[in-house]
Amino acid sequence: MKDVLKRIVFGKKEKYWWMTAVVPLISILLSFIVGAIFIKITGRSPVLAYKLLFGASGLFPGPYWKSHFAEMLLSSSMYIATGLGFAIAAKGGLFNIGAEGHFIVGGIAAAYLGYAQPFAGLPKFIHLPLIFVGVILAGGIWGSIAGYLKAKRGIHEVITTIMLNWIALYLIEAWLVIGPMEAAVETGISGTPYISVSAKLPKIFAGTRLNISIIIILAVTFFIWFLFYKTTFGYEIRAMGHTLIFGMEAPKAGGINVERKTIQTMFIAGAVAALGGAFMVLGVLFQYPPIFEGGYGFDGIAVALIGQNEPLGVILAGILIGALRTGATTVQLAHIPKTFPSIIEGFTVGFIALQVLIRYWIMRLVEGRKKAIQVDMGGGAK
């Protein structure tokens, strides 16, 4: 039973199957402790802050729970998208910092297909799928540039994805949005024109902003899980990921076309992260504004790391980050800026970077001091 559970939930072989779950949990816990100390030092009340933060997070029933819960799922769907973007690439041994770029590329594609004339008159059940095809292609192609450069030229994807993020940002916000895609002056709108009614995501929870984005992303996550753990295609990518980091030739020798797989992996990663941008435009903003409130891409890295790059983990971590961000709007009542969750998030990522140390502590607890020297080094993106 334990073995079956282990394979379904974690899909990786480790000496202690629960380690994958315990390391992020301890990291989160430590971060909340550090966060509390930080609040205390600056002369605020940590108890009040956390009470407000979780009270409005949508995780627990309370006043206005319905709207908090809806807002939480709304933002979680975007964090899950960018988190998956990182996790998918990590499965293939690639370090994708590009989710920020994929996110805005998806956003601009959704905005354009949402308002542009030949499409804007179509019925919803044709228009929406059409937009998503466009978004997936745009994000996927933008993602596969980094994959191509890695596969054919051997350029490290961390560098190219960072550069491509900025290229995407400037080309979109300093060209498209203020140039070819700018709304006509007489409409008085800054940014792109608003999308047509047929492009808006249907709402699923009356009286709130919650729309089908959460359902779409849960379906996509299931699809990704199936792809990676139940198909040869996914197995090959994981095989590549397990060995790529050591520079081994095994997958190549085993008949896997590593170059093509790298490009394909980055295509999927880019496409999924781009969905997040589409959710933002089609479900929240209804246009591409002059300046996009960014950060979802970088937070996606945190989501994936906290979720240990596993589909289920990414969902849980996405909901956690979504909840913290939703609750953060009320911590201002305790005189704490709403960027406070970034501190928790930053520390959590920091502790996950230190996972060798955390694993060492856990091993010492479980096995006593002597054996812990042979630390289990598994896990992590790289």
Added chain:
Amino acid sequence: MNNNIPFLNASIAQALDYTAPILFAALGGVMSENAGVVNIALEGMMRFAAFFGVWGSFVSGNAWVGLLWGIGIGIALGALHAYITVKWAGNQIISGVAINVMAMGMITYLLESIFKTTGYSPPVAYFGAPASKVHLTFLKGIPILGAFAELTILIWFALILVVVLHFVLYHTVLGLRIRAVGENPHAAETLGVNVFKIKWFAVITGSVLAAFGGLALSLGTLSSFTNSMAMGKGFIGLAAMIFGNWTPFGALGAILIFACAQVLQLFMQGTATGFAKLIPLGFYLSLPYMLTIGALIGVVGKAVGPAADGIPYEKES
């Protein structure tokens, strides 16, 4: 014709002002990555130092104290990055992401809790004040050289640092050891080099240099901290380091090319006609990053980093 000289000099001085923070960040990257530790946290380190510099200057009323506070936080962040990546062989990218995310949240928090403002700090004593600048009055009337007549001490320090860092990396034993550790740590270890010590040193020094970049923004160009700092300047520094082939002079050259793109953009905006006017602003802004990818592909020059860059070092037992 003579009227153009002050204008030309002012433009160059402005370009130097743009150059200094990026140059510091790039040099910080050069230092750290030559010892084999990738640092994508340059941006976050700049943000931390920019804030702490202003804070120190605010508390004491003295820009030099602010400088010390900035250096202090640079050392602390460098030690954190080194503790994670060198001591515990943690992933260097993840550690960098952690510092960047922390910088976003923590600095906004401190800004609001210390100065009780959102978005910007009150003005403080800074190095850009006319009295604090380095005056070389005899250069004033000369074309081009006149740009150097009134610069902040931080700009001078950045320019001198390029030469110093080049000398240290390529003409001293320490530099040889740093580069050896970045190229082949196991071989260096065999020759009796303490790999961990060298990495700790390089990461902390690199972080302090990045901190100077932040200080050049908040205490050099401006006299206060704004919440949008460092506005991606750390990442341009990272790009410049790569474009400049992981060398100090290369990084300087890269930034000068990037600065030209900026100047060109301003010039084109004002005067361009016909085809040149069709080139959008976004193109000039994204040019540094396109050039960097071009350099890596081999289209624009050639960029090859240290062989063991980014690989955590663990002793063979």
